Amino acid sequence: MSADFLYIIEVILNGLMAGVMYSLVALGFVLIFKASGIFNYAQGVMALFAALTLVGIQTGQIPFSHLINAIFGTNMHHFGWQVPTIIAILLTVGVMVLFAIIVERYILHHLVNQEPIILFMATIGLAYFMEGFGDIMWGSDIKTLDVGLPSGGSLWLEEYTLGWAAEGENYYGMYLDKLDMVASLVAIVLVVSLTIFSQYTKTGRALRAVADDHQAALSVGISLRTIWVIVWSIAGFVALVAGIMWGAKSGVQFSLSLIALKALPVLMLGGFTSIPGAIIGGLIIGVGEKLFEYSIGPLIGGATENWFAYVLALMFLVFRPQGLFGEKIIERV
Amino acid sequence: MFYRESGDFKKTYQKDNQTFPIKFDRWRYYFVMLVAFIVVPMFLTDYMANAVMTPFLVWAIAALGLNILVGYTGQLSLGTGGFMAVGAYATYKLMTAFPGMDMVSVVLLSGLITAVVGALFGLPSLRIKGFYLAVATLAAQFFLVWLLNKVPWFYNYSASGQISAPQREMFGVIITGPHATPVAGYLFCLVFAVGLAWVARNLTRGRLGRSWMAIRDMDIAAEIIGVNPLAAKLSAFAVSSFFVGIAGSLFFSVYLGAAEVTEAFGISVSFAVLFMVIIGGLGSIFGSFIGAAFMVLMPVLLKNILVGGMGWPTDLAAHFEFIIVGGLILIFLIVEPHGLAQMARVLKEKLRLWPFPH
Known part of the structure; x- marks a missing residue:
């Protein structure tokens, strides 16, 4: 295996674990x-x-x-x-x-x-x-x-x-x-x-x-x-x-209190009402964030982790407004 | 006694439709204008202008803008700080690129630029609703601040990453830059605050404002009776951002003089403006002003009492400030969830009946 490939695996694994940390807050x-x-x-x-x-x-x-x-x-x-x-x-x-x-x-x-x-x-x-x-x-x-x-x-x-x-x-x-x-x-x-x-x-x-x-x-x-x-x-x-x-x-x-802000996109992605959603949302955000910072971050000046999670969640929501596992929103007049 | 309506006959539709139909209200309004434009500048000290009056006006404009979005259209937004930053940086770029442009045009143009950005970030609101939207607007907050911080063109490649307002005059009076007098800055902001409050009041009374309120109350029902949700939501985002952009522009050019985007326009700004709107009263022009006054005055008062009066160390006083601000917000929400404006309304009803309440 080439070193680059291994490195990407490492980034993904680290992202998964960072995602778990976000999920811990999102769970609450x-x-x-x-x-x-x-x-x-x-x-x-x-x-x-x-x-x-x-x-x-x-x-x-x-x-x-x-x-x-x-x-x-x-x-x-x-x-x-x-x-x-x-x-x-x-x-x-x-x-x-x-x-x-x-x-x-x-x-x-x-x-x-x-x-x-x-x-x-x-x-x-x-x-x-x-x-x-x-x-x-x-x-x-x-x-x-x-x-x-x-x-x-x-x-x-x-x-x-x-x-x-x-x-x-x-x-x-x-x-x-x-x-x-x-x-x-x-x-x-x-x-x-x-x-x-x-x-x-x-x-x-x-x-x-x-x-x-x-x-x-x-x-x-x-x-x-x-x-x-x-x-x-x-x-x-x-x-x-x-x-x-x-x-x-x-x-x-x-700064520990600011992790709440990190948990918000996780919630959006997973849906506000789903416990598994919080975990899976966290994993997606964690991996996405790390991969983006690793691959595209250096091209546009770095420190993309501040906003990438939000933009990712935003893109996602445009297609599925209630998040991945959220209850479907049914509106009646 | 007060708010006497009897004997006040309206003979034209225009008179019947005016903003303050009760005579007492009208005179009170003229009186406030008189005090704000003539009496206050005469007695305004530099400290009062810098610490209280100018920030109050700037925050009031921002609160007005957010109130249009949250209070009138029902779209919860946490991107205010980011939009204020856009207004500030637009002002900086305009001031440095066109040194001959007068300040009023600069501020209004900055507002327009912010309105375009705001409408862009308002697009997701067509699909996303409620708290999901609130979190989505955080994307605007973090992305805009990051962008303004990372692209050196926005701060003219200055080494510190700061932007600072060059000196500009109007009618021979310096209003921005280090040599400006605080009173001139106050009056400049006051003109904008009064003008924008007038615009907001009349917008919300008219067709556009009613379509916003219809969307707020129930967007599907509004769509059925013929309100175009695309037009209503995007116009709300645009108008709101226009106000917020002007607030950011004045905040940077008149009040701060120099700013660094992550410090001056962070997420705490978004929350502060939302507090003003909610404490003042959702969907109330007067509420935006009174909410801003509350949030500006209280920290100044607390600091003077705790540090100046009781001699506590500043860090302890800062912690107490957090406790008191948080506690007051909770108490306000429990006692009167509809804000200070609702308290004023209740007071007005009581005064109308006053000495004979039964």
Whole structure:
């Protein structure tokens, strides 16, 4: 095999894994959109907040220390203990559930029956709020997240593929990030368990009922408010997983909240209402983006990854306005 | 007392159809114009003009434009920042390529150029609807900003990638460039804001505006009663982009003076303008102004109170600003989802009946 061909394979594989990372964020969007018709812009910030909380608990940071120091003139930062990763993750899940309850109780509850654009704006307001709140609670410096995930390239794969290229060619083996591979595995587990949850459990069936028709679900005795709390909690959990993966990859910092923007074209492509759509959309976007940057990017100045996903999704939507797997939009007068 | 309608007889159709049919409203409007054009410039300090009044007018124009698209036509757009950037760069290219052209033509031409770009990016709206469209307009945002950043022709091959406005005069008064006085910039923006508000008001009252609203309420039904969706949607995108382009043009030439596209016209600009429209009130001209005023004034106030008044460190104050802006948006949406304009409407109804509400 020629080195160029191998390199293209490498680009595609890397694209697939980047796509999985996008899908992790898109999943949270889909869950909430399906269950409540809310386009939750705050999903990215939720991932940031979850990751910040995890790091904060793990390293024993004192919440609001910056604020307390500014008001009382003290100088406190850490409790001085380290919390084991698994306990910290459980505590963070608890925080995200609490967050879901607060969101339902104080925001969604008051906005029942509003137009979708109003709910969308409310989630943007929520995103602003949480951005500021997270920074005040845990500080805005860049943190490293260490939960014992492997990092760096896979040496084994590099050595294994070294011999694939033809003799005498300049080829050093494939480079794949170990973290990306773990993320792919986690994403697969997450999707399978979410699918099982929504297909085979009572709560899952209730979730799907609410997604189908709010009023009909209410009339057979499903509590909308409980369902919303559950959905936002699950979305919070997905955000935590996404936060861990992205945080371990590039540090826990403000730009983490911008991954929401990366997830939007994935959603468009896959359809807002489909869990498999989020995964497949992510894969298409990931591969398309990397291939475009590799093949055409250098000709037109590079950094095409900022917009290519959107344009690709746009082209796609012109032919299929509801996305790949979205429910067909039927309009009647 | 207020808004008295009795005894005010209209004898011609024209009088019956005027924008402010109630006398009190009309006089209040003349009064506001008087204050804006004569009283404010007399007492305007440089700080007030730079930090509050000029940005308020510029954002109000942008909000007007977006309101035409989102509030009147129902097409959710997140590409405002990109279109403002087109307006700004068009202004820069026109100012440097034709040094003799007067500023009004430059600004209007920039608006027209943006209108063409906007109509182009409005084409997908014929197929794509709702949130799918909102995300699709993000393509315009990111692509335009990338394009203006990557093609050196747009910024005249300057080494820093920045564009800066050269000095231009009107009637002997400098309005752009480093030597311009803030008051001149304020008045220049004010003329555009008032003119464009007048245009928007009358467009939305007329045939075109009604076709937009029909599309907003239900596009299939509108098509059946004879509204051409292609014409209505594209004209909405074009007119909206025209306004937004002018806002971008003024933002760059009068307010900023120098700009770098990724910083000045990023995605946060798109969201900020959308906030103004929603907080002000969807489908309301007055709402666009009041929403812009709110979003411009609040950060200035917060900064003055938290940093100036309480002596907090600036980064902490910045975080609190996020919390307060986010919290206020939530509270506003919960208390009055139809925006400040709706509050004004309720107040007006109350005042009409005022001292005898029953």
